Amino acid sequence: xxxxxxxxxxxxxxxxxxxxxxxxxxxxxxxxxxxxxxxxxxxxxxxxxxxxxxxxxxxxxxxxxxxxxxxxxxxxxxxxxxxxxxxxxxxxxxxxxxxxxxxxxxxxxxxxxxxxxxxxxxxxxxxxxxxxxxxxxxxxxxxxxxxxxxxxxxxxxxxxxxxxxxxxxxxxxxxxxxxxxxxxxxxxxxxxxxxxxxxxxxxxxxxxxxxxxxxxxxxxxxxxxxxxxxxxxxxxxxxxxxxxxxxxxxxxxxxxxxxxxxxxxxxxxxxxxxxxxxxxxxxxxxxxxxxxxxxxxxxxxxxxxxxxxxxxxxxxxxxx
Numbered sequence: 001x002x003x004x005x006x007x008x009x010x011x012x013x014x015x016x017x018x019x020x021x022x023x024x025x026x027x028x029x030x031x032x033x034x035x036x037x038x039x040x041x042x043x044x045x046x047x048x049x050x051x052x053x054x055x056x057x058x059x060x061x062x063x064x065x066x067x068x069x070x071x072x073x074x075x076x077x078x079x080x081x082x083x084x085x086x087x088x089x090x091x092x093x094x095x096x097x098x099x100x101x102x103x104x105x106x107x108x109x110x111x112x113x114x115x116x117x118x119x120x121x122x123x124x125x126x127x128x129x130x131x132x133x134x135x136x137x138x139x140x141x142x143x144x145x146x147x148x149x150x151x152x153x154x155x156x157x158x159x160x161x162x163x164x165x166x167x168x169x170x171x172x173x174x175x176x177x178x179x180x181x182x183x184x185x186x187x188x189x190x191x192x193x194x195x196x197x198x199x200x201x202x203x204x205x206x207x208x209x210x211x212x213x214x215x216x217x218x219x220x221x222x223x224x225x226x227x228x229x230x231x232x233x234x235x236x237x238x239x240x241x242x243x244x245x246x247x248x249x250x251x252x253x254x255x256x257x258x259x260x261x262x263x264x265x266x267x268x269x270x271x272x273x274x275x276x277x278x279x280x281x282x283x284x285x286x287x288x289x290x291x292x293x294x295x296x297x298x299x300x301x302x303x304x305x306x307x308x309x310x311x312x313x314x315x316x317x318x319x320x
Contacts, residue, residue, distance in 0.1 A: 006030040007204070008070055010103065011080030015161035016118070019197040020078065025053035027201070032074055034059055062099055064106060071110040076204060078116045079103050084163070085256065085264045086130070096134035101141035108146045115149040116203060117142045121189070121214055122155070122275035129270045139212075147210060150203055154215040155275050158295070159193035160302035167262070168230050169306040172238055179243040179251065184224025187274040189216035192298050195291035199284050212281040217291050220276055229296045233303035 007024055011017050012033035024031050032055045059066050071077060079100055086092055100117055107115045119139050126132035142149050158165045172178060199215055202208075221229070224240065231238055243251065248268055256264040277283055284291055 006032060006074040007076045007078060008032045008034065008074035009078045009080065010034045011082070011118075014080060015159050015193050016157060016196065017080050018161070019159070019193045020080075020200060021054060023197050023201050024204075028053065029204075030055070032057055032070065034070065036060060062102060064102070067103060067106050068110065071106055071112060075113040076116070077103065077107050077112050077114070078118070078200065080118050082118070082120075082135075084131070085261050085267065092130050092134035093137070096131070097137040097141060100138040101145060104142040104145040104149060112146075114204060114207070114209065115142070115146045116152065116200065117149055118152045118154065121153045121216070122273055122278070123153075123270075124278055124280070126270050126273045130266050131270060132273075149210070150208060151212040152200070152203075152215055153212065153281070154196055155189040155191055155217065157193050157196050158190050158298070162193070165230060165299055168227065169234055169303060171262070172227070172231055172234060172236055173306050175238065177239045177241050178227055179248065180224055180227070180240050181243060181248050181268060181271050182223075182245075183242045184222060184227065184240065186223045186271050187220050187276050188223065188226065189220050189276050190226070190295050191215055191217035191291050192293035195293050199289045199291070202289050208287075211287075213287065214277050214281050214283045215291070216277060216283055216285070217293065217295065219295055221295060223271070226295070230299065230303070233296065233299050234306040235308070 005028070007029050009017055009020060009031060012021060012031075013035050017033070021031050021033060030053050034057050036059060057070060059070070081095060081099060083091065083095055104115055104117065117139070119135050120132075123129070123132035123135050139151050142151065156164055160166065195217065196215055199213070203213075227240060249265065252263045252265045252268045255262040261267075
């Protein structure tokens with residue numbers, strides 16, 4: 001039997017998932033958080049919720065039977081599952097296209113009230129990126145299977161728990177030179193994770209259906225500007241070097257051999273394209289869902305971890 005205040009979240013262990021769990025359980029929604037490794041991720045997820053409002057479910061195989069059983073108990077399903085790089089051939093397609101197709105198809109059969117699928121901003125033109133192509137294919141299949149679905153297309157989602165600003169803070173702490181791909185001119189509209197989860201919460205509260213929404217923060221910032229803001233925040237000075245594409249490709253081929261790649265060839269292709277509104281869809285601002293957190297103000301809240309002296313540098317600044 002479905003619980004009308006129960007939300008099923010796939011991809012619950014990431015920064016967005018954990019933030020959503022905090023948001024919904026504090027507002028007395030019951031959340032079913034799906035994870036593939038309950039022993040490794042379970043404790044971390046449990047710490048995010050109000051007691052008694054979270055149920056953890058482990059799923060090792062995304063087949064129709066397993067997913068159907070989970071959807072029996074919920075009226076809302078949110079799919080956050082995504083990857084930034086492939087560990088195996090065809091992984092982008094399986095995770096970004098086939099899995100959303102399966103979830104949305106079962107959601108329709110089970111008469112789920114709202115199906116919310118998180119895709120990505122700025123991918124329409126990136127036809128040479130496997131990541132972008134797989135994301136667009138997933139959006140198309142979700143809309144076909146569940147016409148009333150909500151497709152959310154966020155720009156870079158950042159926070160102390162992200163894999164974007166924190167990685168660059170770590171790199172800029174040790175590298176004497178920072179390469180700028182495509183001259184650092186690629187534009188982004190970063191959105192803080194709390195602003196993004198507020199948007200998701202409002203979509204559920206207002207019972208919004210059948211929309212594709214581009215989710216953006218209040219600023220358009222170039223890649224170079226992002227690096228400069230991070231450097232200022234961690235109180236470092238580094239040489240920024242515009243890297244020729246031929247050398248950048250060599251760089252990416254080396255980086256993608258790492259267990260957790262800093263850059264892949266596919267990501268390098270994606271960096272050619274601005275990560276800003278396409279004007280094909282409504283934005284969160286059009287729907288009166290503001291995202292007001294400024295990039296430099298928010299990263300200053302946690303960047304002290306990468307400054308000389310760490311957390312003690314905050315106390316020194318106050319004394320000064």
